[in-house]
Amino acid sequence: MRLTQNDDIITFGKGEYVYSFLSTGDIFEFTCGNFLINEFQGSAMEGSANNIYLRIYKEGAIKFYPLLGISSKSRLSRGQNTLVYSGEVEGIAYTVTFHPADDGIWFWNVELCGSGVIVDVVYGQDIGVASKGGVLTNELYMAQYLGHRVFETENGYCVCSRQNQPQDGCFPYIQQGMIKGRAVGYSTDGMQFFGLSYKETQKPEALTGDLPNKNYQYEFSYIGLQSEKIVLEGKHSLTFYAIFRKNHEDAIRELEYTHEVVAAFDAFSKLMEEVEDCPQIKVRDEFGEPFASREWSVDEIDALFPERKLEEREDGQLLSFFTPKHSHVVLKQKELMVERPHGTIITTRINPDRVDNRLISSTNYIYGLFNAQMVVGNTSFHKFLSAARGMLNVLKNSGQRLYVKIDGKYRLLTLPSVYEMGMNYSRWFYSIGDDILRVTTYAAAERCDIILQVESMSNKAYDFIVTNQVVMGENEFQHPARVEEVGINRKTLRFRPDPEHWANNPYPGLHYDVHVSDPSYTLSDDRIFFEDGKSRNGTLVTLSIRQSSGFSVVMHGALEEEEEAATISYNFEDEWEKYYRFYRKISGGLQLKKEGEGSEKIEKLNETIWWFTHNALVHFAVPHGLEQPGGAAWGTRDVCQGPMEFFLTTQNYLLARSTLLTVFSHQTLQTGEWPQWFMFDRYPYNAGECHGDVVFWPLKCIGDYLHESGDYSILEEKIPYIDGENGRATLDAETLLEHIKRAFGSIEKRFLDGTHLISYAGGDWDDTLQPADESMKEKLVSSWTQALAYQVLTRLAETLSTVDEAFSGQLRYTARQIKKAFDDILVKDGVIAGFVCREDDGSFKHMLHPSDDSTSIHYRLLPMTRSIIAGLVDKEQAYRNVEVIDEHLSFPDGVRLMDRPARYDGGISHLFRRAEQAANVGREISLQYTHAHIRYIEAMAKLGESQKAWDALLKVNPIKIKDEVSNALTRQSNMYFSSSEGAFLDRYDYEANFDKLRDGSISVKGGWRLYSSGPGIYLRQLVSNILGIRFEKDSLVIDPVMPCLLDGLQVTLNCFGRETTFIYKIADDRKGTVRVLRNSRELAGKPGCNEYRGGKIVIDKQEFLQENGHVEIYLD
Structure with missing residues (x-):
């Protein structure tokens, strides 16, 4: 059977602009060429993220009604250039008309008819405004660079949004406002519109009051507009409009395109079209509202979790805790306090001896997403189930979900009472009457299997429907798939990519087997939801199980062809025990114990050892994260830090060796350097370019490996290169020692003429500081890269002295010259400059330095810590660095990358790219990037500053973080967070109120989670440099x-x-x-x-x- 997204789409084409609606009237996607204008592709079963709401004010309360799509009661009709929604609520007749005009302008006209009723209308629209591939790969990331600006006009508020990161050389732009009527309120992010309570209520918070009229630049770009109130006495109409432009070179500085919009509206006002009714599509009555479980009492928690530790409480209320088995348990009430939903990634146990990309992984979220982005092998291209979309569970068709029939209605499970995460599992507890339904997803240890297990703890029977949004490729709705029944009694379902779309793929045998324990299940698609029994999304596979008190679904992923579908019966406790032993072993059996004062801090570290080991292994083995579903590649810099440092710290030398050989086999033949990132499976894809520091990381790794393991035989291993022209392995191989020499040769070519200063090239560790001017790549020098170079070449000279004395001497000489250049040029007035720029006359301009008059930034953390770690500076300069850090870079939540943020001018790059493009105050833009903070710990340990190192270690530990950082907002406790972000609205608020971070008068929240080299580096600091x-x-x-x-x-x-x-x-x-x-x-x-x-x-x-x-x- 072939699974496809059905073609039942209503489309309006206007040149490059295509407006696609589902047959329910919900937006599927608006596109212009390669650009996706909306953010989320809708689905017929649940509709779209956007809508227009009629609000009725009556007796001090607000009632609201969606007017568009499947969630409304509207009748749908269409003309040649219009789509019309009509209906009646509480005696008010309404008609909403969508009209696409020419040249990227469209209108939503709302006509109301009623008597003596106070109403207003709220418009909400999700926006992607970037390349389609970029939005579908990571909508959170694209939103960080979508800058909004709000103007007041005679029609009220108008919101303009510009994508500040170039998309195929363009900066797409959208403007949304009202042309008839007046917008008295606005919002810019879905967090404002839907709110945290939406995860429980499924009702947008914004509809119960006024929109906030604040520009919140977060990670869910969603424009809300609120009309003024009117007293309906007969007919009244108002019109919202939008205009999209592929390229807006300059920042948004004024309201534009007014004449174009007015002209298009005048034409629309005169439009008279005949319309034809569309078939009325209704969801069957047996499907009810989503189900969120109630909060549990303390007695109920005690019954299942009698032994608890590290309890997190707020105002006396229990929020979360850990168990003696190192699981982390989160209560529903905590989930309703956090923007980033609790989740984890589970994966097959990795091979402790060698790099292995034949692993299956799955992402789990608290809000009833039991398996998302289930994938074997390449985590980008091999998805079986789709990834989560957004953070508030607005679209609920993603991944694997579960409906349960309760009191005659099928209810989609969302928030549980309790959510438990372990090393290889997630578990959800739902209270249904006097029963508890326990749902468990876990990974098998020795086979690429993920198991979904559903059980009534009171042995009650229910009807269930398991939904599965099948991808069989990179993104949902793009790839047809095939399914056939195989195995014993032909009750195992085998899913494969469609051969026509999978031709010439390096993994022709990719497939997934799904086995349901209840043989009486019924296979179907989304047709089961609709009264007319018609399929509208053939890739939404449904499994219906009748009257069962428990069942399991085993999902197996394979990269190669398998003749037989093996079905294995698993026991959860057995698999957990295998993982427990594995984690104990791979973490070196590390455990801390202390009685009395400080014992809880030690207990925090014990749990962190387990969970940061988990985080580090996910980052290494199946590269992706909770906010970063795209991955599948090793960042050269990343894999050479977190994973390698963790393996060396725990004496996992076989895995370290295998990792090193894999990294060196991706060295580019023509340049001797490494790409910024590369895929380490059969796919030949890599970044094709790199930053100036990247070449040093593999060299640092081999130096450290030789120093710590003494395994010099690795130098004689013959390995290929990557051909820079086609990305494939070369036929000829050379010894690893020859690879090292080739890399060193590339370094020698990078020195600025007449100096031993290393050119910046594409950047350094801080990716946001890539130069805006291409010519700066060869003029700029990073002091941090210079310090790293000294450290790497010094260690290599030492370790290779008994292998190749002449080459060792060459390395030692170059390291000395690098140090001399550092001392002579990069240090001025006792302060290390962040950069120097060689001027046309040969002189050097110091940047990110007190003498710098071109930026507002005077101090940079990275070279100050790295020069200490490298032993490059003398003791006097080292302590001068500490003084500068203490005075200018230390904050209550950790040390920051710079003493001020880069200037933001509407997203225009003057000196730097991403630092000046990002509209959101997140990740590196927040300046407290946890990875750099951990390197500060390393520097303080190098100096013997024990209290500073210890305090800094605890400041970025996520467990009960408010104990150490009083202004920290509540966040997930068992996941590494990559940054600590000030709770600013936007970049202008950030720049104006930056000093609030210094005194802790503004809250800070956790950034992206899990996908980082940070967890491995953190554990390295704990064991190697503090203990x-x-x-x-x-x-x-x-x-x-x-x-x-x-x-x-x-x-x-x-x-x-x-x-x-x-x-x-x-x-x-x-x-x-x-x-x-x-x-x-x-x-x-x-x-x-x-x-x-x-x-x-x-x-x-x-x-x-x-x-x-x-x-x-x-x-x-």
Whole structure:
């Protein structure tokens, strides 16, 4: 059977503009060439995110009624250039007419007829306004760059929106307002319009009052307009309009296109068209409103979760907690407090010995999205089920959902009473009468299987419908698919891509098998929802199960052809136990214990070890995140940090080796450098370019790997390159040592003429600071990249000295010259400049420096921390860096990248690209980017600043974060957040009130989650640089940097394959010496060198392994 999106679409074409409606009258999509104007593609079952609402004011209350689409009671008719919705509510007759005019203008005319009733009309429209591929890949990201500006006209408010990131060289623009009537209210983001309570009520909050009249630049671009109130006495009409333009080069500085809109409206006003009725489409009466479970009492929570720890409370109310099995439990009331919905990603257990891309993963969300973006292998191109859309569950057809018949009506499950997340599972608890329905999704450990398990805890029977929005490719509604019955009794469903659309794909055997435990299930599509029994979305696969108290659905993904469909019966507890043992092993058995003062902080770290291990492995093995569903590639810089540092810290050397070989096999033959990102499976796609620092990260990795593992055999491994012309592996291979030399050759070509300053090229770690002027790539120098280069080449020279003495000497000489250039040029008046720019006369201009008069920015964090980590600056300069950080870059929620944000001029790039284009105060724009904060921890540990390092570690720990950051807003506790973002409305508010971040007088919220190298780096800082347990070839290094409050801390960690417990005795927090005893015998060790403080102790591996027993570490 072939599954397709049906062609029952109402289309109006006006040149490049195509306005597509579903047969229900809901918007499917508005496009102009490659641009998607709306944000979400609608579905016949639930409609579209947009609508026009009639509000009736009566007896101090507001009643509202949608007038468009399946959610309304409207009759639909159409003419050649019009779509008409008509009906009656509470005695008011209405007619809404959509008319597309020429040249990207369209109107929504609302005619009302009633008597003595006070009403107004609210218009809501989701907007993408970017390339279609960009919006469908990540609508949240595109919204961050869609800048709004509001004008007041004789018709009230008008909202103009410009996409500030170029889309195929264009900056698309949309303007929305009223041309007949007056808009007295507006909103710009779906968070304002729908509100957090929508997740429970399914009713937009904005409709119960006035729109806020504030420009909120967040991640759900949704324009709301509210008409003035009128007293209906007979007929009244008003008209909303929109105009789209493919390219608006300049910022939005004034209201434009007025004459074009007026002329088009005049023509529309004279339009007389005959219309024909469209078939009336109705949802069957047996489908009711979505179901949100009630809140549980403490007694009910106690019954299922008697043992709890790290309870999070607000105003005495329990919000969340952790369990002894390291699961994190969230109550419904907490979900209603957060913008970013609670969720997680589960995946097959990774191979601990080598890189393996044959894994299945699934994203789960608290609001009843039981499986989304289910995918085997490539997380972008191989989706079986669709990804979540938006953050408020406005569109509910995505992924896998569940309907349950309650009191004669099928109800879609949304918010549960309780949501539980474990390493390999999610679990939802719904109270239905006196029963609890438990829904579990979990990943199998040893096979690419995801299992959905539904069970009544009182053994009651229900009717169920499982919906599955099938993709079989990259995005929903784009790829036909085929399904056939296979296996024993032909009761397993095998889904494949349609051969016509999958030709020449590198994975021709890709398929998914779905097996339902109840053999009496019925297979269908969305036709089951409609009175006429007609299918409108053939890719929405439905599985109906009658009168069952429990069932399971096993979903198997495979990259290669399989003759037989294997059906395996799973036990949840067995699979959980396998994951538990795996996580214990891959994290090195790391566990902390402390009694008395500070014990809860230690317990936070214990749970963080589990969850950041989970986060790090997802980032490594199945690259994507909760807010970043697109991925499938390794960022060269990213994989060389988080994953590699985690593997080295936990002595997972086989996996580190395999990762290194994979990375080096993607080095570009022609340049000797690496692409910014690359796919590490059979797809030959990569970025094709890179920033100036990228070449150093693989070199840093191999240097660290050799230093810590002593595995020099890797240098003789022969591996191919990537041909820069076609993205494919070369036929010829060279040793890894030759790869290193080729990379070094590329570095030598990057020096500015006559100097050892490294050109900026496409940028450095802060992607937002890519230069707007292409010529700056060869004129600009990043002090951070310069410091990184010194660190990398120094380590490589050391590790290769016994392998290739001549090459080692060359590396050492170059590192010295890099240091000299840094000292002579990049440091001015005791402050390291963020950048220097070589002028035409050969002089250097210092930027992001107190002497910089071209920006408002005077200090940059990255070179100050990296120069310390690298040991590049002397002790005096290092502490000068700390003074600058303390005075200018330290904030209550962590250290920031710069002392001021880049200027925002309506999204126009003057000096930098994304830093000046983003309209939203998020991610790097927020300046507290957690990854950089973690590197600050590393720098403070290098200096021996134990209290600073410890405090900084806790500030970015998500568990009960308000204990450390008093102005932090509530957020998910078991996921790494990539940034701490000031709760500003927009960039102008941010710039004007930036100093509120310094005194904590504005709240901060968590940014994007999970998909980052940060979790691995965080765990590296904890183990290697704070606890001070590090490994070198044939030796153990003990080098703790710990405050006195950690006296008595016990740490368990596998060292050289043996579980070891370390007990810390801290009399002096790093001012004195370190002694190491085992069984009361002091272990012989050599003092190690440190550029800034007292040395470490290096203990021979054999000496350490001579006996068992606890190890006592004394800081005297």
